[in-house]
Amino acid sequence: MFKLLLIEDDASLFHEIKDRLEQWSYDVYGIADFNQVLQEFTAIKPDLVIVDIQLPKFDGFHWCRLIRSHSNVPIIFLSSRDHPTDMVMSMQLGADDFIQKPFYFDVLVAKIQAILRRVYNYNTEPIELKTWCGATIDYEKNIVINQDSSIELTKNEIFILKQLIEQKNKIVSREELINSLWDDQRFVSDNTLTVNVNRLRKKLDELGLGNYIVTKVGQGYMAEEEDSFHD
Incomplete structure (x- = not known):
């Protein structure tokens, strides 16, 4: 079972996404303290991170930078803002994909599946x-x-x-x-x-x-x- 870390401060949206992803047999974790995102990421060791841009204290870009300084784990950004620069910034920081809110849940699942299939099937190949x-x-x-x-x-x-x-x-x-x-x-x-x-x-x-x-x-x-x- 893949572990997903969903960094989302909107409780209702978090639980909606969590419940639906769990129907696809993903193990979904949230953040208890938005001042300790990196520490919780390190403890959970997720296979993929989904992070909202607008978060308490520090935005998703800040946490993406810190996560990228420690790990190459796949990262998907979520954003309710309609700014093309958000997509450019996320990709420059090393994100794997970007999804604009509101979104179709099937699109989110398709992107998660594609990234996990590419990254983890790819990494199981012999050293090349x-x-x-x-x-x-x-x-x-x-x-x-x-x-x-x-x-x-x-x-x-x-x-x-x-x-x-x-x-x-x-x-x-x-x-x-x-x-x-x-x-x-x-x-x-x-x-x-x-x-x-x-x-x-x-x-x-x-x-x-x-x-x-x-x-x-x-x-x-x-x-x-x-x-x-x-x-």
Whole structure:
């Protein structure tokens, strides 16, 4: 049974979501003290976090930053605010998805199922190392190592990089990436993919690899690899 942490201060909404998710055999936890969210997260060790943006004391962005500093657990944001910047901010902080309130419960379940299937089925695969542009990518630990430096990627970022590298020097369409990541692109903003790719490229810049993820306007993205890097 997967453990879900629902960080929501609206008691009626919390219990509604909790009751319905439990019908899908999820084990749902809430927060007792909104000043101690990180401590409760650490104690619960959830498989996925659902967090509202508007919370007492500190907002969901604050807690996402702290959780991300300790864990790569999948995170879904909920928001009743109609601000496109909220989605951009959540993705920049490493969230896996964003849902606007009010929402259809079936959409929430579909997103949870897609993320859990992708993340935990993916993590049960044997250790797989890949060499690309002179760097080593560890798909199990979600890290990229180049010489004496390394970066850690989120589940979405490593998945995007894996998709691109497996078809290196070929264009991977935006539609293919969206469908691979989120299963049903009807519920995903096109900007969500852009934010994830830009964040991936920014991290790769730290290793001098950002320029090898190329945007093909109107088509998609490509992971380039020069002949000198080939195995």
